[in-house]
Amino acid sequence: MKHYKLFIGGKWVDSDERFNVTDKYNGNPFVTIAQATKENVDTAVISARNSFNNNYLTPTTRYNILMNAAEIVIRDREILAEILSREVGKPISEARGEVSGVILNFKNMAEEAKRITGEMVPIDATSGFENRIGFTLRVPVGIVCAITPFNYPLSLSVSKVAPAIAAGNAVILKPTQQTPVNACKLVEVLLEAGLPPEHIQLVMGPGSTVGEMLLNNNDINFYSFTGSAEIGEHITNTIGIRRSTMELGSNAAVIVHKDADIEAAAKECTLKGFYNAGQVCVSIQRIVVHKDVFEKFVSISKKHAESLVLGNPMEENTTMGPMISKKEAERVAKWVDEAVSQGAKTVCGGKIHNEIFYLPTILTDVKKDMKVYNNEIFGPVIIINTYDDFDEAISYVNDSVYGLQAGVYTKDIHLAMTAARKIQCGGVIINDTSYFKARNMPYGGLKKSGFGKEGGKYAVEEMTDEKMIVLNV
Numbered sequence: 001m002k003h004y005k006l007f008i009g010g011k012w013v014d015s016d017e018r019f020n021v022t023d024k025y026n027g028n029p030f031v032t033i034a035q036a037t038k039e040n041v042d043t044a045v046i047s048a049r050n051s052f053n054n055n056y057l058t059p060t061t062r063y064n065i066l067m068n069a070a071e072i073v074i075r076d077r078e079i080l081a082e083i084l085s086r087e088v089g090k091p092i093s094e095a096r097g098e099v100s101g102v103i104l105n106f107k108n109m110a111e112e113a114k115r116i117t118g119e120m121v122p123i124d125a126t127s128g129f130e131n132r133i134g135f136t137l138r139v140p141v142g143i144v145c146a147i148t149p150f151n152y153p154l155s156l157s158v159s160k161v162a163p164a165i166a167a168g169n170a171v172i173l174k175p176t177q178q179t180p181v182n183a184c185k186l187v188e189v190l191l192e193a194g195l196p197p198e199h200i201q202l203v204m205g206p207g208s209t210v211g212e213m214l215l216n217n218n219d220i221n222f223y224s225f226t227g228s229a230e231i232g233e234h235i236t237n238t239i240g241i242r243r244s245t246m247e248l249g250s251n252a253a254v255i256v257h258k259d260a261d262i263e264a265a266a267k268e269c270t271l272k273g274f275y276n277a278g279q280v281c282v283s284i285q286r287i288v289v290h291k292d293v294f295e296k297f298v299s300i301s302k303k304h305a306e307s308l309v310l311g312n313p314m315e316e317n318t319t320m321g322p323m324i325s326k327k328e329a330e331r332v333a334k335w336v337d338e339a340v341s342q343g344a345k346t347v348c349g350g351k352i353h354n355e356i357f358y359l360p361t362i363l364t365d366v367k368k369d370m371k372v373y374n375n376e377i378f379g380p381v382i383i384i385n386t387y388d389d390f391d392e393a394i395s396y397v398n399d400s401v402y403g404l405q406a407g408v409y410t411k412d413i414h415l416a417m418t419a420a421r422k423i424q425c426g427g428v429i430i431n432d433t434s435y436f437k438a439r440n441m442p443y444g445g446l447k448k449s450g451f452g453k454e455g456g457k458y459a460v461e462e463m464t465d466e467k468m469i470v471l472n473v
């Protein structure tokens with residue numbers, strides 16, 4: 001069985017402690033991973049600091065490294081996709097999509113490495129400062145710690161590591177225990193791409209131990225976290241006044257107005273809602289459809305839900321794989337059963353399949369006090385409710401502790417802009433679902449969905465400090 005080591009101090013380092021990574025379809029371990037100790041973590045931080053202090057990378061060097069990484073990922077795309085499919089359980093077709101997004105992200109961040117600018121500040125326009133010149137400089141924060149979740153592990157690691165490198169930082173990456181193999185391959189890619197070996201550190205192990213060690217190391221300057229709201233809140237409470245970006249949970253909503261293309265909206269909401277077995281931060285969870293088109297929408301959605309092919313994620317015709325674990329499938333089943341016992345109606349699905357799958361499920365008549373409405377399901381369940389007045393639909397979307405992204409289907413520009421202004425989310429996607437991300441857009445949530453932005457120049461800016469320079473000349 002393949003064993004992957006930690007990458008610390010510019011070399012692959014083994015550990016007496018190790019853990020298994022399982023193939024999420026057959027449940028068999030297929031890789032072992034070295035688990036970091038406190039000594040490993042402390043050595044990683046010291047090494048990253050040394051590299052940041054002694055290996056200044058020019059913008060052109062950063063550009064070249066990131067473009068090289070994109071080319072290497074293109075060369076190894078099928079290997080990377082197969083690893084993702086096995087360790088996450090996502091269909092190979094979706095895994096290839098994740099790798100394609102990574103290629104775009106590397107190229108996008110390579111360009112951003114050459115665009116880091118400050119600005120002139122007209123302080124001479126202030127009485128008494130006529131002889132002074134002011135401008136800002138953007139400088140790298142130093143050491144960025146990237147902590148990533150299980151569901152899009154390669155994409156979300158690159159969404160942190162690439163801007164960190166583009167901004168001139170050294171990086172410490174801690175992937176989740178459930179899906180860490182892609183992170184090992186990512187380090188191999190970056191080393192081959194020419195990144196100075198000590199500019200990237202890879203520490204692996206449980207968040208409750210290895211993750212905590214990182215939070216409590218005061219020489220880390222910035223934490224880029226993607227994961228649950230619970231852990232995100234813990235991190236922000238632990239790291240003190242140090243900066244971070246928090247990309248957290250969601251129970252995303254979509255409004256479908258009576259003037260929308262119902263066939264298209266129902267297809268997009270359904271197929272994207274079951275993408276990665278619903279284990280997507282911006283997955284469509286709460287759909288609210290105008291009463292005049294509700295029955296038509298539900299009927300079309302049911303058709304698409306029942307068209308999904310559950311099976312071995314490594315097979316080309318599979319369109320939905322297992323959930324990340326049997327335990328998560330059982331959690332989703334419990335929440336759906338509770339909702340149904342309280343009056344929700346099951347349109348399709350509604351049960352576990354072969355222990356690790358949860359059937360694509362559509363619920364209607366869901367009440368606001370049900371877990372499937374209030375909490376982040378993070379599983380293949382869509383709830384469809386109805387509305388009459390558009391403001392009622394907006395209130396439905398905003399009735400959440402989360403605020404990551406929302407979708408709004410309407411042909412009426414006035415309704416679209418009303419939604420854009422009133423919906424309390426980091427992103428409002430008109431005539432598409434909440435599950436939308438362009439690699440150069442500012443992506444991030446409000447409320448319990450977190451703060452800070454990933455994507456393009458916005459991620460790079462987050463990982464720099466802005467300094468004000470004044471010349472008294």
Ligand SMILES: NC(=O)c1ccc[n+]([C@@H]2O[C@H](COP(=O)([O-])OP(=O)(O)OC[C@H]3O[C@@H](n4cnc5c(N)ncnc54)[C@H](O)[C@@H]3O)[C@@H](O)[C@H]2O)c1
Nearest residue numbers: 148149150175176207208211212227228231247248249281
């Ligand atoms: N907003 C986004 O862009 C986005 C994207 C993907 C997933 N997510 C969220 O991620 C969650 C699912 O992923 P998950 O189950 O892997 O999340 P999680 O919060 O359980 O774990 C995320 C990461 O945090 C680490 N961690 C856990 N405890 C820690 C601690 N005490 N200190 C430091 N690190 C710790 C884990 O090891 C893992 O690497 C969902 O809530 C989903 O909404 C959000």
Ligand SMILES: O=C[C@H](O)CS(=O)(=O)O
Nearest residue numbers: 152155156280281282437
């Ligand atoms: O879980 C949602 C991720 O943000 C999707 S992606 O990794 O950005 O493609």
